Amino acid sequence: MITVEIICFGNELLFGKTINTNANWLGKRLVMLGAELQRVTTIGDILEEMAEVVQEALIRKPNVIITTGGLGPTFDDMANTAIAKALNRELELNEQAVGFIKERLDKLQKERGLELKLTEERLGMAMVPKGAEVLKNRAGSAPGVMVKENDTLIISVPGVPSEMKSIFDHEITKYFDLDPTKQFYERSIVVNHIPESELAKAISETREKYPTIYVKTHPHSSKASAKGMIEVEIHITSLCSDEEAVNLREAEVEIVKIIKTMKGTSDKKPKIALQNNDKKSK
């Protein structure tokens, strides 16, 4: 299983100006790719701290580190400088990146009539850590950057979600050396009128019986309180082969059986609804 850490650069994430939807999107994608996301770290636009966070992640030796943000043309876009610093490498002008940037400027000039020059700020986006490769950005100007350090591949993508997604899907997915026999399966059981703590025992029994299946409860507090009732989602997941997936179904059936023996509130019978019947494709 490929292990991954995500590092998100950006004051706007710490200030609460921007919700970190990038980490969420990447988390979903990585699950579908069969990779294991172990940690997400968000840090502000301070060069020393950015470099430190990269070094700390390298010590834990994940197969892949994905960084988001800090690749644009402004003063506070320091991802390349921070990664170079963390790896104790120089920055070098990457000619392929210059080509990508020129191509993008030409495109914008043709499509939108913008008069754009290859300014110093724009050339800054082509200054990458020595030995790095660049990744084409079909949705914006800043190229992605990929550099290997020992056994860890560091991949940097812009923070703008459309650019991050485009680079990930077009350029990065292929670096995940996947087990074609395994897929991510998930099912949800939504239970009303039984509190989470009452469900705890039912779930711990099933967990012991199916150690490769992950079962977790999530109280739906806001939706539920709006209707004045208790609602808990039991989320059952497994990364497994099609044959093993039958265990997931069995676990689901067993949990439902146990819940059916339970009492709800005095005036309401427990309500059970099954969701997410489909397995996720890669």
Place this chain on the structure above:
Amino acid sequence: MITVEIICFGNELLFGKTINTNANWLGKRLVMLGAELQRVTTIGDILEEMAEVVQEALIRKPNVIITTGGLGPTFDDMANTAIAKALNRELELNEQAVGFIKERLDKLQKERGLELKLTEERLGMAMVPKGAEVLKNRAGSAPGVMVKENDTLIISVPGVPSEMKSIFDHEITKYFDLDPTKQFYERSIVVNHIPESELAKAISETREKYPTIYVKTHPHSSKASAKGMIEVEIHITSLCSDEEAVNLREAEVEIVKIIKTMKGTSDKKPKIALQNNDKKSK
């Protein structure tokens, strides 16, 4: 200035099942309180890793560490155990926490007719690191937990947003020893038809002139591309006194002046809109 780190416990955050809106909400609140959020770390429900992340944060000596998640009654709610492990302390039954939990069960019993017992799972929520205090949860069963280690205050709140928010606003805000003379000010300038990289120079000049003001550009990619145009938000922020806030206005005026001298696309004049006129109250 009070320094803060947030640690979010929860596989659902890494899997991409749940967007980390808690870190965003807390980030906003901390900015308004005049505190400096330095880092957010998200980690899965693995006891050793949870304890490690807490230990790593303690080494950096922030004034406050806020943890979210892992306080409920189920097997994977391990925040108290992880913090106790990180601090090398025992867990102890907190009688006040038992009181809070009983009070909550009584309330649910009266209001919703639930027949709820003080099960082992529920008592588990009252097992806190030795020396910890507990914080009343008005929106759910799991009490918040607060424990001091050297000069760092570790505050744990549940991951359910309504409970996290309720505990933060009712119980935690008072621990922030604020500078009453400073407030958080922000203004935004939204510019159409000039790309971010063109704006970079205008902004770097203003930044040098007003070192206490933070200016950052955010391309509005998705909104903008939908309309086939370029849109960049210039976000100007400062934590300062009312008198100093005049600098923020000046910086805004100067940036607008510089932008007005710039060319947009060949067929479109740059469009400038000012937003967020209000200062944020504490």
